[in-house]
Amino acid sequence: MSDDHVYLSLAEGHEDGDARWAFGTGFEDPLYGVSTAVPEGVDPAELAACCLALGDDALVTAQRLAEWTTRAPELEEEVALANIGLDLLGQARLLYARCGQVDGTERGEDAYAYFRDADDFRSVRLAELPNGDFAFSMARLLVLSAWRLAHFERLAASADPVLAAVAAKGVKELTYHRQYAAEWVVRLGDGTAESRRRMQAGLDQVMPYVSELFAAYDAGETVLAVLRQVTEAATLSLPAVPEAAAGSGREGEHTEHLAALLADLQSVARAHPEATW
Amino acid sequence: MSDTQAKKGGWPLYEVFVRGKRGLNHVHVGSLHAADDRMALTHARDLYTRRNEGVSIWVVRSENIAASTRDEKDPFFDPSADKVYRHPTFYDIPDDVPHI
Amino acid sequence: MAALQTDSTTAADGTPPDLAQRFDDTIARDQRIEPRDWMPDGYRKTLIRQVAQHAHSEIIGMQPEGEWITRAPSLRRKAILFAKVQDEAGHGLYLYSAAETLGADRTDLTERLLEGRQKYSSIFNYPTLSFADVGVIGWFVDGAAICNQVPLCRSSYGPYARAMVRICKEESFHQRQGYELLMTMMRGTDAQREMVQDAVNRWWWPSLMMFGPPDDSSPNSAQSMAWKIKRHSNDELRQRFVDMTVPQAEKLGVTLPDPELRWNEERGRHDFGTPDWDELMRVIKGDGPCNTERIERRRAAHEEGAWVREAAVAHAAKQAAEKQNGAVA
Numbered sequence: 097m098s099d100d101h102v103y104l105s106l107a108e109g110h111e112d113g114d115a116r117w118a119f120g121t122g123f124e125d126p127l128y129g130v131s132t133a134v135p136e137g138v139d140p141a142e143l144a145a146c147c148l149a150l151g152d153d154a155l156v157t158a159q160r161l162a163e164w165t166t167r168a169p170e171l172e173e174e175v176a177l178a179n180i181g182l183d184l185l186g187q188a189r190l191l192y193a194r195c196g197q198v199d200g201t202e203r204g205e206d207a208y209a210y211f212r213d214a215d216d217f218r219s220v221r222l223a224e225l226p227n228g229d230f231a232f233s234m235a236r237l238l239v240l241s242a243w244r245l246a247h248f249e250r251l252a253a254s255a256d257p258v259l260a261a262v263a264a265k266g267v268k269e270l271t272y273h274r275q276y277a278a279e280w281v282v283r284l285g286d287g288t289a290e291s292r293r294r295m296q297a298g299l300d301q302v303m304p305y306v307s308e309l310f311a312a313y314d315a316g317e318t319v320l321a322v323l324r325q326v327t328e329a330a331t332l333s334l335p336a337v338p339e340a341a342a343g344s345g346r347e348g349e350h351t352e353h354l355a356a357l358l359a360d361l362q363s364v365a366r367a368h369p370e371a372t373w
Numbered sequence: 374m375s376d377t378q379a380k381k382g383g384w385p386l387y388e389v390f391v392r393g394k395r396g397l398n399h400v401h402v403g404s405l406h407a408a409d410d411r412m413a414l415t416h417a418r419d420l421y422t423r424r425n426e427g428v429s430i431w432v433v434r435s436e437n438i439a440a441s442t443r444d445e446k447d448p449f450f451d452p453s454a455d456k457v458y459r460h461p462t463f464y465d466i467p468d469d470v471p472h473i
Numbered sequence: 474m475a476a477l478q479t480d481s482t483t484a485a486d487g488t489p490p491d492l493a494q495r496f497d498d499t500i501a502r503d504q505r506i507e508p509r510d511w512m513p514d515g516y517r518k519t520l521i522r523q524v525a526q527h528a529h530s531e532i533i534g535m536q537p538e539g540e541w542i543t544r545a546p547s548l549r550r551k552a553i554l555f556a557k558v559q560d561e562a563g564h565g566l567y568l569y570s571a572a573e574t575l576g577a578d579r580t581d582l583t584e585r586l587l588e589g590r591q592k593y594s595s596i597f598n599y600p601t602l603s604f605a606d607v608g609v610i611g612w613f614v615d616g617a618a619i620c621n622q623v624p625l626c627r628s629s630y631g632p633y634a635r636a637m638v639r640i641c642k643e644e645s646f647h648q649r650q651g652y653e654l655l656m657t658m659m660r661g662t663d664a665q666r667e668m669v670q671d672a673v674n675r676w677w678w679p680s681l682m683m684f685g686p687p688d689d690s691s692p693n694s695a696q697s698m699a700w701k702i703k704r705h706s707n708d709e710l711r712q713r714f715v716d717m718t719v720p721q722a723e724k725l726g727v728t729l730p731d732p733e734l735r736w737n738e739e740r741g742r743h744d745f746g747t748p749d750w751d752e753l754m755r756v757i758k759g760d761g762p763c764n765t766e767r768i769e770r771r772r773a774a775h776e777e778g779a780w781v782r783e784a785a786v787a788h789a790a791k792q793a794a795e796k797q798n799g800a801v802a
Contacts, residue, residue: 155548159543162542162543162551162555163543165535165539165542165555165558166535166536166539166770166771166774167770167773167774167777168774168778169774169777169778169779169781169782170384170406170778170781170782171532171562171565171566171569172405172406172407172412172416172419172420172566174535174559174562175416175419175420175559175562175563175566176415176416176419178555178556178558178559178562179419179559181555182552182555182556182559185548185551185552185555186552188548189548189549189552192548205548206547206548209548210546210547230778230781276415279411279412279415282788283408283784283785283788284781284784284788286788286791287783287784287785287787287788288780288783288784288787290780290783290784291780291781291783291784291787294780360543360544361543361544363544364544364545364546364604365546365547368546368662368664368665370662371546371658371661371662371664371665372657372660372661373545373546373547373549373550373604373654373657373658373661383578383579383580383782383786384782384785384786386573403566403567403570403571403632403636404570404573404574405566405570406579408782408785408786408788408789409785409788409789409792412785420563420566473648473649473652473721
């Protein structure tokens with residue numbers, strides 16, 4: 097057996113190089129060249145609060161998506177759900193970083209993710225609910241992505257160049273997330289009798305948490321239009337939007353689920369608070 | 374789709390062809406399972422373009438061929454453009470660690 | 474090379490001898506057999522089994538590391554691990570895809586896994602007890618997998634070889650990310666250093682066992698080597714892995730838990746102790762720490778996902794029917 101280096105031998109026998117795999121090479125940093133100073137006329141506290149809340153939404157949503165790992169209904173969905181989770185995790189990281197730059201604390205992303213308690217989180221309550229079945233998860237993903245997309249489309253014009261850049265990149269990702277969720281809602285709604293029952297139930301369970309989203313950012317018309325279109329294609333009925341229940345994630349008022357989620361998320365980091373990973 | 378697959382609720386097999394930025398022809402990259410053409414394209418994008426590869430995807434069952442449209446290029450492919458950690462150069466490992 | 478094929482080449486089964494000859498010649502010339510080529514039945518069956526078990530290993534392998542994604546102690550590590558486990562799903566899919574070119578059906582292969590008729594790599598029957606295990610799995614298990622897989626890039630069966638090229642390229646950074654995590658931890662707190670050494674102590678011997686039993690206990694290897702499905706022997710690969718890993722351990726500052734491990738100047742290789750082959754046999758037979766858990770998790774996902782998969786099929790059928798009705802009208 098030759099003593100060739102394991103990696104060198106990867107190149108053996110492929111004179112045409114990588115073209116057969118159509119590898120790409122470049123990675124663009126969406127924040128490259130973007131100034132990090134806070135522009136005139138932008139209130140740093142407001143900007144920080146916005147980034148924090150949207151960062152929290154993304155982190156909590158990504159965490160629930162990560163919980164589907166090894167439990168997805170088909171292997172291709174494992175890959176798809178991880179893609180979405182990774183996109184959101186990436187958004188959370190950028191938003192937390194921006195928050196640290198402008199809230200005066202200069203904290204890093206991990207300080208926000210690992211060393212705040214549940215009542216410091218500003219995520220919407222819909223994000224922290226347990227995954228339920230795949231139908232519930234798709235209903236939740238549809239509503240959250242449609243809402244976040246509407247918000248990000250607006251923020252792409254933000255006076256803060258960093259938030260604008262993050263939002264612009266996020267719009268492309270969220271368009272895909274919304275599409276993915278919508279397709280599943282349609283398949284499950286207009287699939288078998290069992291899937292229809294579950295999909296309708298999923299929507300019914302999501303709706304009580306929708307008012308809270310619109311109170312945080314008013315995209316009610318857009319989101320309801322999306323839901324109407326999707327539920328019609330899915331041959332489902334769109335439940336009415338109930339009045340907001342008491343308590344708002346944006347005020348730090350959460351269900352008991354968030355504390356449980358954070359206990360898991362933060363466990364190793366908090367066990368070694370001085371450690372670098 | 375075979376009767377066995379139908380009974381087991383299995384999704385039909387699709388072959389996937391990807392045309393890379395540098396290539397001129399679609400290259401067959403493998404296969405996957407999907408319930409319909411649309412799902413097949415979505416899965417192919419997830420599975421075969423995770424590394425910033427490919428601009429055009431073709432998926433084909435035995436009966437028909439489907440392709441992605443240029444109009445959908447951005448949301449379809451851009452999200453993978455900056456997942457930096459998929460390439461070894463992202464990692465800070467001293468040059469003198471052998472075999473890594 | 475003397476042909477070891479037994480069942481396939483003569484007119485006794487009605488196969489024209491020139492097809493068999495073409496197969497032999499292709500193998501002898503180190504060229505690829507492709508899905509439409511004639512191949513001995515034994516070759517096809519062996520390949521299906523090997524490729525499928527490789528695929529099963531990737532999918533089951535998602536579990537020990539996957540359970541640490543939610544708890545990863547920094548967002549960067551979380552993203553890295555999330556992407557890695559996603560890659561493993563992808564690798565399983567590439568391999569099932571290769572197996573299907575041989576006429577296998579993925580649903581059928583999944584059932585064989587769940588019924589214990591097909592296996593997966595024994596290494597994944599061990600538990601991950603700390604976050605350091607994530608790093609050590611990247612370093613040892615992905616390292617061992619690379620040793621095993623790079624030669625398979627020259628496997629005689631085209632779709633398998635091509636899948637292996639793709640997988641190896643993606644896996645090279647898995648090993649680096651594991652090693653980098655360990656380097657960071659070894660430069661960190663005492664507790665982190667102890668965590669790393671503890672993980673090394675638990676994963677070293679099982680990693681050596683990944684290469685399979687010693688050559689003198691591997692009866693099926695000879696035919697696989699003749700067909701160029703397997704390119705190197707278990708012991709050769711195990712030796713290569715040890716030689717590769719010892720200097721990496723030195724750089725890291727960890728001790729490999731083998732008192733017999735030492736450089737042998739004469740051989741130009743490291744001598745090392747004997748793995749506990751009884752343990753390997755027990756784990757392969759189902760008596761490892763996590764065998765039941767791994768299969769049950771896979772079964773649960775498969776069964777609980779059935780209604781989703783069926784819904785997608787039903788929906789597609791409705792769409793197709795509508796399209797047809799539209800066309801007729």
